[in-house]
Amino acid sequence: MMRPIIAPGEAARRLEMIFPRSAFDTTLTSPIAGWAVAAMIYIDAVAGEEETFWTRPSGLIWQQDSVLTGRTTDAERREWRRAASKNRQAVEALLDEWKIAVAPRFRENSRETLRDDILASLHELGAVRQRPGLATTSPAPRWALEASFADLFLPQLADEDLVRAVEEWTDTHLDAGYRLRAHRARSRESLDHVVTVTLPDGQRRTLEPSGSSLILKGVIEEWAPRRLADPVLLSVSEPGQKMDLTDGAMLAQLGVQIDVGALLPDALLADLGTEPVEFWIVEAVSTDGPIDTRRKRELLEWAAEHHIRPSSCRFLTAFASRNASPAKRRLKDLAIGTFAWFADEPESELGWCLIKNSEDAPLVLDERARRDDHGPEVP
Known part of the structure; x- marks a missing residue:
């Protein structure tokens, strides 16, 4: 044996x-x-x-x-x-x-x-x-x-x-x-109270003690069940180490191959309850690093390199609170077509979206946002 x-x-x-x-x-x-x-x-x-x-x-x-x-x-x-x-x-x-x-x-x-x-x-x-x-x-x-x-x-x-x-x-x-x-x-x-996270499938894992880990815990346990129809955590990245692929079998099934040596988002989740599957790219901001225009462009390039269609990508910047210093400083820098979430207000979400079409400013509000009322109705 x-x-x-x-x-x-x-x-x-x-x-x-x-x-x-x-x-x-x-x-x-x-x-x-x-x-x-x-x-x-x-x-x-x-x-x-x-x-x-x-x-x-x-x-x-x-x-x-x-x-x-x-x-x-x-x-x-x-x-x-x-x-x-x-x-x-x-x-x-x-x-x-x-x-x-x-x-x-x-x-x-x-x-x-x-x-x-x-x-x-x-x-x-x-x-x-x-x-x-x-x-x-x-x-x-x-x-x-x-x-x-x-x-x-x-x-x-x-x-x-x-x-x-x-x-x-x-x-x-x-x-x-x-x-x-x-x-x-x-x-x-x-x-130091190691941060223990319950994943969407019920498994538990630990993250190193840090402000970012606490925010990621909220995203995985609070935001994902509310926002996604059938959430799966595919990967999570912690300070000081490379990305941990938490569901390799699901990545293979979805045709996604992640290079752990490349630029990494803090977390990658998939919503299997949508058609096609939506991929949520998450950045947890305890000090700095929101999804601004430059970061969104880099993450879209990263997604394309890892066999994720850009049209299937959604972006979330997570903060501890609206009153937290990083949120006060960096909310103004969020990229258009992205969302923000605050761990101390888990039932709510902010969407930063264009409200009308124009030749030089194409509409970027996604259908899921419109459907879930995460932004103003677009004519």
């Missing part, structure tokens, strides 16, 4: 519990780090068991959401493992046999970051093992999770049991300096 699989997002969340951001390099809790752990568990690359299967960074990069979520039997996992241990052509041949489009989450050049920054750091911390006897220049597979570390990602381990397991692993596997850093960081974070 192979180990039970874990979703990349949940793996990243647990990595953050083990290696708090304020005490360790943030690459250890990045989306690609969570992806690597989930991909290694998927192929059972765990050292210290009956027979260790070693892997390469490229093999982890070739993994994709549709395989992680759709091919989960032990037989399918071993079949994928055999292909990934060979080369990319073998992987693409298997995907073709499974009638799955080639859609890796990360670019091929991400393997250097995975190898040099993430796996090497996890090895230093005793979480990952290198295959003994290999020359540094050898291309042979060399990486596997330590069994004790992989145990922290068992799906059945949750709540207080997970917290205890993380503490025990910290105390038995990290050296004194790292132990002290980890314990102090967890103590600080427990006092």
Whole structure:
């Protein structure tokens, strides 16, 4: 029996519990780090068991959401493992046999970051093992999770049991300096009230303590259920880390491929209750950064590059309050055809729209805004 699989997002969340951001390099809790752990568990690359299967960074990069979520039997996992241990052509041949489009989450050049920054750091911390006897220049597979570390990602381990397991692993596997850093960081974070968000599908995730995170929590929990017919959170970006793709399977279904290395909005939601699907691009403003004319143009370019039709894009700038300093300073700069929302008035929304057509000022008020009375009626 192979180990039970874990979703990349949940793996990243647990990595953050083990290696708090304020005490360790943030690459250890990045989306690609969570992806690597989930991909290694998927192929059972765990050292210290009956027979260790070693892997390469490229093999982890070739993994994709549709395989992680759709091919989960032990037989399918071993079949994928055999292909990934060979080369990319073998992987693409298997995907073709499974009638799955080639859609890796990360670019091929991400393997250097995975190898040099993430796996090497996890090895230093005793979480990952290198295959003994290999020359540094050898291309042979060399990486596997330590069994004790992989145990922290068992799906059945949750709540207080997970917290205890993380503490025990910290105390038995990290050296004194790292132990002290980890314990102090967890103590600080427990006092800093990590922002816990309930997603539209009922799942929960944590955001780092910040004003932007609190605003995003309001957008996801308060605004989206009121404004959207069938909301789905596709991605969220936090200060200090790249975007977390919260629903990779839905992104693939919608034909959207997000490059986490590109310009990023704070959140991307889809309304599956509209035809065609509407994509809401959200910026949470706790200090600065509303969707002004320049930012709207950049986001439209970003959307087009990621296979989102500009005509399906909607824009929301979210503030803590109308009385908040950022709102007082920047409401005047909102781009035409965008909306504003305030966390302390969750039942209301502002629309900044043209009220008439002219040759030099085309109408931009969208039909959804007209229909929901989010702006004056347009003749």
